Amino acid sequence: MKILSWEDRFKKITNITDTKFLPFSDKIEIEEYIAKDLILKQRVILKLIKIDEDPDIKSLAQYLWHYEISLNQRASNNSKGNSLLKLLYAQRDEEKGVYVIVTEYSGPSLRDLLMDHDESEDSIFFNNFLRSSDKKKILWEAIYKLAEGLYALHFSGLLHRNISLDTIYFDNEAYQQGEKEIFKIGDFNWSIYLCSLSNVFTDDLSSELIKDNYHFFRAPECLPSTLLEFETSGETYQSDLFSLGLVISFLILGIEDIEKYTNSQLKDRPKLYEEIYLMLENFSGYPLEKEILLKLVCVDVEERFQNINDLMNRVRELLNIFKYNFIEESRLPINFNLERNSPLLRQISNILNINIDAILEEPDEFLSFEFRNCILFLTNDLKFPLYAKGFSGTYYKFGKAFKRSNLSQIRSFLPNQELNLELKTIQIGIIKEFYWLDREGSCPYSRWEEIFRNATSQIKELQIEKDPEIKKRERWLKTIKIIGNAEKEIEKKKILNYQCIYDSLNDETKRKNNKREVLIQVFDEEEKELFSNIINEAESGLFELLDTDNLFEPFKRKRVWKVIEITEGSRNNTQLILEGDIRNHEVPENGFIRSWDLKNTIFLLKRKRQIIQDLENNEYLLNAILNPASTHTYFEKYDKNNLVSFIYYTNPIFLLQGPPGTGKTYTATKLIKYSLQKDPFSRILIASKEHSALDDLL
Known part of the structure; x- marks a missing residue:
C-alpha cells in the first residue's frame, strides 16, 4: 500500500494567509490554506512554516512548530476540549524545506459571517440561527462549550491570548445536527508566540514582535500603559475571559459597525470599551445574562470573573433558565405526497371515510381538520424526531423534508408495528395550524429548523444511559460536594450583617493623612457573641465591608478596614470604629463584614x-x-x-x-x-x- 506524502494527501483549495494574524510574519515565511484531506475526506487548515537558512530564524520556526503541536496535544487530552480545533497531522519535511501542521476546519470566522452577507450555505444557516426564537438558548449553550474549550487550555497551563471574532468559527454542520459545539476556537498562533519567549529571544526582539498583536479584543491589561494612560498589570487567565466577553457582546448586541472597533487606535480603546459596557448595562436580557456579560468585559481585573470555572458556574445557572424550550407557532408548512396511489392518502381516506380526490383538491382543509392545535411529542428517532396524534386517532411522525431544513414531511404509522420507535411524553411544541407546501417550490422562512434542532438535541441527551460505574462516580462526587458545602456553611457564618452609622468621607474635618473612618454596628445577640470570638481570634485586625455574603467574593485591598475601637451601642449592639484609606470603595449602608484572616481558609475552600x-x-x-x-x-x-x-x-x-x-x-x-x-x-x-x-x- 502506497503511503501518501503530505502534498498528495492535502490538496490546497484557498490561500487564507493573512500576515497580520500570524506571528513573526516579517521574520518567517508562513502560509495558510483551506485544503482537502483526501484520506479523511474533509476540509482542513494547512499551515506551512518555511525553514530558513539563517540558524536563528530556523530555530524560531522549529520552536513555533514544536510548540503548536505540544499545545494541541495538551489541550486535546482534556475531555472538555471539544470546542478546540484539533491537530490532525504534523510533519517536518527537510526536502521541501517546510514544517507542516494540519488542523481541523469547521467553517468561516464570526467576523466573516457578521461582515459579509453573502448567500453561502454557512451564511444562510448563521442568519437562521440569529433569527431563531431559541437563539438565546443555543447561543449560551455554545458559549458554555467555548468556555469548556478555554478550560481545557487553562487547565493545561496555557493561555489563548488571541480570542476574537477572527479566531472563533461557526460550524454549520454541528448547528444542523443539533450539536452544542456550534462555535470552535482556533488559531493558537499568538499562544505560541507569547509563551516562554524569554527562553528564546532578547527583550528587544520580544517587544518588537508583541506590538503587532494589539488588536481590539486584547484585554486592557495586556496593552502598553504608556499608550492607554492608566497602569496595566500584564496578562492572566482573566485576559482570555475579557476577550471572550467582547466576542459574545458583539453577537448578543448585534453590533454592526465592527470596523469602528477593530480598526481603532490604542488611545481610543478605553472609550470604546466603556461604550460597549454601557450598551450592556442598557441591554434588556435576563438579569443573570446581563451580570455575566458585565463581569466579562469589566476593565477592572478585580471586578472580572476570577477564573474560567467561575464563568462556567454562572452560565450553568443561566442555562437552567433556558432548559425547557417549548415552542408555540401559529402556522407552519408541511409536505406529503399528493398522489392517488400514496399509502398515506389511502390510509387517511379509509380512516376518515372521505374521498381521496377531496384531499388532492384541498389538502389544507384536511390538515385543518386533522391537526388543529397539534401537540408535537418526542420520539427516539433522529430521522423522524417528532410525532403527533391526529384528530382521527391516526399517529403521524415528522421529519425534515429532503434537502429542506425549513419544511417537514409526515408519515402515518401504527405504534404497535413500530417496535424500535419509542413514543416519549415530552412535549416539544404546539402548532395551531399546518398548510401544505410543494417540496419543489420555494419555501419561506419557518421555525421547523429550530424545532428539529431542539428535538434532536434532547433525543441525544436522553440516549446517554448511565452505567453503574458512572453512578458510582456521581455518588462519590456528591459526597465530596456535601462535605465541601458543609465546610463552606461553617465559614459563611463568620460573615456578619452590619449597619453603617457614620462615614467620614464627606467630612473634611475628620480627614487626616488620607485616612477615613466609619462607624458600624453588628446587630443581634447571637452575632454579637460570634463577632466577639472572631475579634479575639483575629491576628491582623483587618476586615472587609461588602455588599454580598458570598463566601467566595474576591478579597480586595480597597475594601480593607482596621478596627480602631470597639464599644457598646444602644440596644446592647456592638459598635466598631474602623479606619481605612481615603480611596477605599464606597461603604454599603447595610452590608456584611468579613475578617481578612479568612482569606487563607477561603482560598483552601x-x-x-x-x-x-x-x-x-x-x-x-x-x-x-x-x-x-x-x-x-x-x-x-x-x-x-x-x-x-x-x-x-x-x-x-x-x-x-x-x-x-x-x-x-x-x-x-x-x-x-x-x-x-x-x-x-x-x-x-x-x-x-x-x-x-x-x-x-x-
Missing part, C-alpha cells in the same frame, strides 16, 4: 471546589482514584521505552510504582530526555522528599 470540578471534568483522573486498575498499564522490564512514551502522552497524572531496583529513577531520567526532545522549551519541575533521590536522578 476554593481549591477544594476547584479540585471537585476538575474531577468532574477529567474522566481519567477520576478513574485513577476510584478504579485504579482500569487506568494502569503494566510493562515488562525490557519495555521501558514504550513506558516513557506512554507516560509522556498521558494527562494529567501518571503514577509509577515499584520496589527498589526496578528502574523508576532510570525511567524518570528517560522521560525528562524524551520531553526535551519533543519540546526543547519544556519547563520541568522535579520534586522529591529526599535530596538523595534527586542526586541519583541528576
